[in-house]
Amino acid sequence: MAYCQSILKAREYSDFTPLMTLYLTDTTSPNEIKLARDSGVVFVVKLYPAGATTNSQDGVTDLFGKCLPVLEEMVQQIMPLLVHGEVTIPDVDMFDREEVFIDTVLSPLVQKIPQLKVIMEHITTMDAVNFVESCDKGFVAPTRKKIFLGTDSAPHDRRKKECPCGCAGIYNSHVALSVYAKVFEEAGALEKLEAFTSFNGPDFYGLPRNTSKIKLIKTPWGDIVPMFAGETLEWLPSHA
Numbered sequence: 001m002a003y004c005q006s007i008l009k010a011r012e013y014s015d016f017t018p019l020m021t022l023y024l025t026d027t028t029s030p031n032e033i034k035l036a037r038d039s040g041v042v043f044v045v046k047l048y049p050a051g052a053t054t055n056s057q058d059g060v061t062d063l064f065g066k067c068l069p070v071l072e073e074m075v076q077q078i079m080p081l082l083v084h085g086e087v088t089i090p091d092v093d094m095f096d097r098e099e100v101f102i103d104t105v106l107s108p109l110v111q112k113i114p115q116l117k118v119i120m121e122h123i124t125t126m127d128a129v130n131f132v133e134s135c136d137k138g139f140v141a142p143t144r145k146k147i148f149l150g151t152d153s154a155p156h157d158r159r160k161k162e163c164p165c166g167c168a169g170i171y172n173s174h175v176a177l178s179v180y181a182k183v184f185e186e187a188g189a190l191e192k193l194e195a196f197t198s199f200n201g202p203d204f205y206g207l208p209r210n211t212s213k214i215k216l217i218k219t220p221w222g223d224i225v226p227m228f229a230g231e232t233l234e235w236l237p238s239h240a
């Protein structure tokens with residue numbers, strides 16, 4: 001709730017509403033889910049397999065062994081589960097980790113608790129697309145409408161990106177819409193961009209669609225270099 005307040009205080013140019021996320025751990029209790037719902041600010045729960053990505057060290061080690069009562073409570077409280085879909089088994093090649101996660105965790109999950117609303121974040125493989133499309137329950141919306149925009153935007157230090165086990169997210173918020181438009185245009189599917197960007201997400205979550213609008217104009221732009229790009233800074237601002 002404090003984090004939500006600090007976001008609300010910091011937002012300067014927009015009236016967006018932050019939908020807060022609860023970080024699921026092995027020790028999250030069903031009662032915590034109730035408290036989260038009662039807080040009025042927490043809207044979803046995020047599942048990180050422990051160690052899979054940035055700041056996931058406190059994530060879940062055994063979803064079915066440790067979290068089933070919590071997942072059942074989430075159904076009661078109508079709280080969706082956001083999923084970082086990747087196993088952390090060292091022997092599994094990094095390009096197969098999403099597929100193995102689907103087979104060993106996600107598929108059993110939607111069978112065990114079909115009423116749970118699940119969002120598979122930043123899907124990367126055709127296996128994930130096929131899986132999402134094959135789900136009637138959990139992923140409630142009908143085919144095509146259940147795939148929607150999520151940028152996975154994350155500003156990582158260059159040394160954490162360009163290394164043998166680089167952080168995954170890329171810093172893309174400022175160009176995300178332009179890049180999506182380019183990709184949709186190249187696929188001959190520009191008419192689907194608006195639903196992907198603005199309708200499918202809120203419809204899936206059961207939230208009202210935004211009424212404010214953005215217009216995309218086809219004109220070259222973007223020759224921007226942020227100040228001190230590529231250089232090392234000497235002072236690190238942090239919360240006092």
Ligand SMILES: NC(=O)N[C@@H](CC(=O)O)C(=O)O
Pocket residue numbers: 052053054084121122152153154167168169170
């Ligand atoms: N693909 C990812 O692993 N994304 C990260 C964000 C990040 O890279 O920090 C996430 O939290 O989902």
